[in-house]
Amino acid sequence: MSIFDKLKQSAVDAAATAATAIGNKRETFTFAALPESLAQLQALPEAALDTPFQTAALTVLALCAYAADRQIGTDMLNWLRGPRPLNGQEISFLNDRFRDGKTYLPFTYFAGSTPDNNYTPAQPYTIRVESNHVSGEEQGYMKLFIPCGGADSPRPIKLRQRGSDGKWFLWEQYLLTGVRTPKSADPWA
Numbered sequence: 001m002s003i004f005d006k007l008k009q010s011a012v013d014a015a016a017t018a019a020t021a022i023g024n025k026r027e028t029f030t031f032a033a034l035p036e037s038l039a040q041l042q043a044l045p046e047a048a049l050d051t052p053f054q055t056a057a058l059t060v061l062a063l064c065a066y067a068a069d070r071q072i073g074t075d076m077l078n079w080l081r082g083p084r085p086l087n088g089q090e091i092s093f094l095n096d097r098f099r100d101g102k103t104y105l106p107f108t109y110f111a112g113s114t115p116d117n118n119y120t121p122a123q124p125y126t127i128r129v130e131s132n133h134v135s136g137e138e139q140g141y142m143k144l145f146i147p148c149g150g151a152d153s154p155r156p157i158k159l160r161q162r163g164s165d166g167k168w169f170l171w172e173q174y175l176l177t178g179v180r181t182p183k184s185a186d187p188w189a
Contacts, residue, residue, distance in 0.1 A: 150179025
């Protein structure tokens with residue numbers, strides 16, 4: 001084995017060790033109320049953005065705000081995205097997801113939300129964020145998963161760490177994909 005092969009293998013081993021270290025971790029976040037402004041979101045303890053789990057949980061809150069008021073939700077999401085605000089295509093995607101009264105989509109990520117109760121979350125609002133063996137595979141990024149009351153498997157969200165201060169920001173979210181129809185909107189219920 002050449003010296004370059006040894007260096008390469010050492011880097012692969014280090015990455016695998018780091019990815020395994022994150023392992024199967026679960027963090028639970030509880031909120032007494034949903035923030036209705038960027039200032040209220042930034043006042044939450046999780047707004048320190050010290051962990052990718054915090055940023056993932058706040059993303060759900062920002063999407064709930066977007067469902068109620070597009071401008072407030074956009075302000076929150078742009079703050080969570082750090083130096084990379086939403087572009088026109090991403091805003092169009094969000095608007096498309098919430099079309100036809102699908103404002104319930106982000107509420108499917110709260111504990112107690114099910115199709116049978118029309119995705120009405122239990123209060124206080126609780127969000128669980130999970131990692132697994134693939135979460136830390138890409139250096140500087142973290143792929144986490146949020147269980148959904150309208151789907152069989154947790155949905156992914158990707159976060160990116162800023163090197164200058166270690167803060168975690170929203171990179172990509174796959175939280176607004178289809179879920180089971182809420183009972184009130186299901187003609188077969």
